Amino acid sequence: xKSVKRKLVSPKQKFSSLSMQSIIMIVFTVxxxxxxxxxxxxxxxxxxxxxxxMEVKATQETVRQTKEAMxxxxxxxxxxSDTVYYSVVKENDFSFQVNNIHQxxxxxxxxxxxNLASVAIYNNYGSLVAAEPxxxxxxxxxxxxxxxxxxxxxxxxxxxxxxxxxxxLFDNGTQRYDWVISLSRAVELNNGGQTQQGVLLxxxxxxxxxxxxxxxxxSNSAKYYYxxxxxxxxxxxxxxxxxxxxxxxxxxxxxTQYPKGSYDETFAGQKRNIIVDDVSYTGWKLVGVMPADTFxxxxxxxxxxxxxxxxxxxxxxxxxxxxxxxxxxxxxxxLNDSVMDYESGKKPEIYIGGSSEIIxxxxxxxxxxxxxxxxxxxxxxEHNERRKSELDxxxxxxxxxxxxxxxxxxxxxIEGEQNDKASFMVTQLAKLxxxxxxxxxxxxxxxDELQHARSYMNIQKQRYQDxxxxxxxxxxxxxxxATVKLILQPILENSLNxxxxxxxxxxxxxxxxxxxxxxxxxxxSDNGMGMSxxxxxxxxxxxxxxxxxxxxxxxxxxxxxxxxxxxxxYGLKIESQLDFGTTVTIFMPxxxxxxxxxxxxxxGFHYGGQKMVGRATKEDVEDNLNEK
Numbered sequence: 001x002k003s004v005k006r007k008l009v010s011p012k013q014k015f016s017s018l019s020m021q022s023i024i025m026i027v028f029t030v031x032x033x034x035x036x037x038x039x040x041x042x043x044x045x046x047x048x049x050x051x052x053x054m055e056v057k058a059t060q061e062t063v064r065q066t067k068e069a070m071x072x073x074x075x076x077x078x079x080x081s082d083t084v085y086y087s088v089v090k091e092n093d094f095s096f097q098v099n100n101i102h103q104x105x106x107x108x109x110x111x112x113x114x115n116l117a118s119v120a121i122y123n124n125y126g127s128l129v130a131a132e133p134x135x136x137x138x139x140x141x142x143x144x145x146x147x148x149x150x151x152x153x154x155x156x157x158x159x160x161x162x163x164x165x166x167x168x169l170f171d172n173g174t175q176r177y178d179w180v181i182s183l184s185r186a187v188e189l190n191n192g193g194q195t196q197q198g199v200l201l202x203x204x205x206x207x208x209x210x211x212x213x214x215x216x217x218x219s220n221s222a223k224y225y226y227x228x229x230x231x232x233x234x235x236x237x238x239x240x241x242x243x244x245x246x247x248x249x250x251x252x253x254x255x256t257q258y259p260k261g262s263y264d265e266t267f268a269g270q271k272r273n274i275i276v277d278d279v280s281y282t283g284w285k286l287v288g289v290m291p292a293d294t295f296x297x298x299x300x301x302x303x304x305x306x307x308x309x310x311x312x313x314x315x316x317x318x319x320x321x322x323x324x325x326x327x328x329x330x331x332x333x334x335l336n337d338s339v340m341d342y343e344s345g346k347k348p349e350i351y352i353g354g355s356s357e358i359i360x361x362x363x364x365x366x367x368x369x370x371x372x373x374x375x376x377x378x379x380x381x382e383h384n385e386r387r388k389s390e391l392d393x394x395x396x397x398x399x400x401x402x403x404x405x406x407x408x409x410x411x412x413x414i415e416g417e418q419n420d421k422a423s424f425m426v427t428q429l430a431k432l433x434x435x436x437x438x439x440x441x442x443x444x445x446x447x448d449e450l451q452h453a454r455s456y457m458n459i460q461k462q463r464y465q466d467x468x469x470x471x472x473x474x475x476x477x478x479x480x481x482a483t484v485k486l487i488l489q490p491i492l493e494n495s496l497n498x499x500x501x502x503x504x505x506x507x508x509x510x511x512x513x514x515x516x517x518x519x520x521x522x523x524x525s526d527n528g529m530g531m532s533x534x535x536x537x538x539x540x541x542x543x544x545x546x547x548x549x550x551x552x553x554x555x556x557x558x559x560x561x562x563x564x565x566x567x568x569x570y571g572l573k574i575e576s577q578l579d580f581g582t583t584v585t586i587f588m589p590x591x592x593x594x595x596x597x598x599x600x601x602x603x604g605f606h607y608g609g610q611k612m613v614g615r616a617t618k619e620d621v622e623d624n625l626n627e628k
Contacts, residue, residue, distance in 0.1 A: 024325035032317035095192035117203035148184040156186035179206035222293040230283030447479030453488040468507035490554030498528030
């Protein structure tokens with residue numbers, strides 16, 4: 001298979017071949033996309049940071065509100081404890097006012113039993129003194145070993161809250177074991193006038209706190225909340241069972257060291273943000289945990305928003321870029337179009353507009369074209385003058401002996417009283433000179449040129465006593481086309497010299513003309529002696545002919561004049577064969593003879609020039625003849 005080589009075009013060449021508007025559009029579009037991407041990235045960072053801050057603030061607010069609700073609940077429990085202590089325990093003597101103590105404790109329990117599991121008073125030996133609701137204490141509860149009991153006696157000035165545990169002190173006959181948080185404090189018991197130290201125990205239902213925390217952890221996000229005491233022991237955690245079984249981990253021990261605030265940390269290989277707040281009276285820590293996944297949904301929405309923003313801003317920028325690039329490049333494009341139209345020959349006004357630089361450029365181009373036109377006109381004028389001089393020289397080379405011989409023939413005819421022939425000769429000579437002069441015009445119609453040739457041959461036939469036969473076989477259509485005058489007479493003269501003088505029999509000359517492929521073809525054939533190939537080759541080069549009898553410069557004259565007017569593609573073609581005759585063929589473009597075309601040709605714009613009106617087709621000729 002034949003390989004095909006393709007010329008590679010570099011990107012630089014491709015870019016340089018683009019229009020000004022395309023280049024500006026591409027540059028602006030690239031810059032706009034870069035600006036949009038940078039802006040989108042910065043907005044994404046800003047929105048992500050803002051979203052994170054808002055999420056942190058929302059979590060902080062949730063933690064604060066939950067803490068306040070929890071503190072309200074614990075405050076109520078503390079108030080119950082204070083009421084039992086100050087209104088019941090201190091106001092009664094345990095030696096003889098036990099019923100008043102039970103009655104007061106019962107009233108407080110009944111009014112708060114939804115939040116209370118039990119209220120009990122123990123002495124310093126761990127013995128139960130009073131309790132509500134009335135229930136049997138389980139055997140061997142070992143009260144003195146309970147954490148809440150020891151904490152109360154070790155720090156008598158404080159109120160202590162335990163971690164969640166199952167209430168295991170009383171048997172209420174229901175076989176139900178409640179989860180409680182124990183509030184314990186040291187109290188002074190009045191027993192027969194003697195003060196005895198004891199412990200007041202208020203068991204709060206854990207349900208209220210767990211329900212409050214469960215409500216915080218019902219969201220579908222990765223964020224969660226947990227509650228721990230001051231030692232890091234978990235009070236509530238959404239994964240409390242997994243933590244107990246070792247299936248999950250929590251940074252609760254480290255969190256106890258954090259004061260109230262927001263922190264970024266990495267735990268178990270995961271980045272997260274935590275919110276820590278202290279629950280008053282207890283030392284508990286309420287913690288909100290926000291893993292990195294918490295912000296994923298917000299970031300996805302931000303990415304979606306940024307993507308829509310980029311699409312919209314890109315579309316807007318593209319429209320603006322097109323408008324701006326069009327506004328910038330339109331004056332340049334209009335200037336370029338006017339220059340191209342000028343170069344194509346339309347000669348429009350050079351566009352002058354736009355910015356000052358483009359106006360200056362347009363004025364400079366217009367001035368340059370004005371100068372070029374002026375110089376071209378000067379060159380054309382000089383060329384026409386030189387061409388007319390050449391034509392005058394060529395015209396003067398036509399053999400003047402024809403006129404002398406004709407006049408002598410007319411004189412002989414008059415002396416021989418051949419008046420009719422003399423009159424015919426004078427008439428033909430008049431027609432001959434009328435067309436030769438042609439009011440000083442060089443371009444005439446083919447019809448006039450044929451009339452000139454007929455007049456010339458009529459005169460010559462009289463001189464040669466009809467020893468030559470002349471046949472005109474011309475297509476009538478071609479008579480309406482333009483030609484250079486006096487191109488047939490020199491060729492006919494040359495044929496007469498060879499067709500008549502050098503042959504023993506009668507001479508024969510045939511003139512044929514036709515229209516073919518938008519060309520006029522006229523051939524002149526004779527039955528003379530013919531010429532050698534060398535003679536034919538040198539004939540149109542101005543080389544002297546062997547045994548020359550005709551017009552020595554006739555054929556060269558005709559060929560040069562045709563090429564001066566119609567271009568190098570037209571002129572004469574000579575074919576000859578010894579002892580068989582010669583054929584000279586004239587080639588001319590098919591240009592209708594009109595005053596406009598005549599003036600253009602006369603002014604020196606030959607058929608090959610850009611300013612020629614143009615040649616007619618065969619259809620044009622037929623239409624013209626039909627109109628005639």
